[in-house]
Amino acid sequence: MVTTRELDISRAVLDLVGRPPDLDVLELLHDLTAYAAAFLPARAGITVLDDSGEVAYLTASDELCRRFQQDQLDLDEGPCLDSARSHDPLPVMLLDSEQAAARWPRFTPRALAASLTAVAAVPLHTPDLMLGALNLLSTSPPLPDHRDLELAQILTDAAALALTHRRDVAEREEVIRQLQTALDSRIVIEQAKGVLAARRRVTIDEAFRLLRGHARSTQQPLTALAARVAAGDLPDTLLGRAH
Incomplete structure (x- = not known):
């Protein structure tokens, strides 16, 4: 079975x-x-x-x-x-x-x-x-x-x-470039988690869950959403407010 x-x-x-x-x-x-x-x-x-x-x-x-x-x-x-x-x-x-x-x-x-x-x-x-x-x-x-x-x-x-x-992605230089981009994006996501956690008064783990959920429901890259949030541009739905 x-x-x-x-x-x-x-x-x-x-x-x-x-x-x-x-x-x-x-x-x-x-x-x-x-x-x-x-x-x-x-x-x-x-x-x-x-x-x-x-x-x-x-x-x-x-x-x-x-x-x-x-x-x-x-x-x-x-x-x-x-x-x-x-x-x-x-x-x-x-x-x-x-x-x-x-x-x-x-x-x-x-x-x-x-x-x-x-x-x-x-x-x-x-x-x-x-x-x-x-x-x-x-x-x-x-x-x-x-x-x-x-x-x-x-x-x-x-x-x-x-x-x-x-x-072309299998080339060493390209894989390393992708990882470095991911490392840079990680910093933005951590900043966004902190901003959202403070605004929603939730834990860092819960803030990350909200970020990922919103990115998927709106079909946008997580890193793009995180950059907006880190800059203070928080969508109403992410803040728990209806349109």
Whole structure:
């Protein structure tokens, strides 16, 4: 018997891999983290290598995950940095283990104090280019198992296939350019989340949900809507007011 969850996963893979050639990379990777968080027992975030070769976080399934990724960048230490720099997956690692304490001596105690219990990652790559990683961060049981990591890799590979949908997009320079554009767009989206959260008096996570929902219902790019909101131009419907 095919379960509803199996159907939902199949639809997610088709959605990720079936993006048009002029896809919005940031929107694609936002959807990847959303699907990962929906189907796996973990929060999800993406770290990438920017055009200078430095690790940067690109997106996260929620604000807590985003902060965990930013902490690692500030400390220059942690699983998200390691996974973005590596070509290999990071198996599930408990943060209260001696291995984690020895590997990330500054990040580990900070993460444990914030209730992060385990980490894992799978690589995000095209056939000839390592782009970064999908990071899985757990704050409560159950923890991801090997089947969860296989599913995480399938979802990540589907997104990577969308990046190489056209021959010219598969070129290294073009893929890196797209990622850099997505990194720049991320900053605008974070500004828009803050503006909307303040105006609607909601959490950052709820503000992002409202932004994405409005962008989809009005069929406009998320980055374009975010630029308007960050500049103070908030549509009445986004503010909860009828036309």
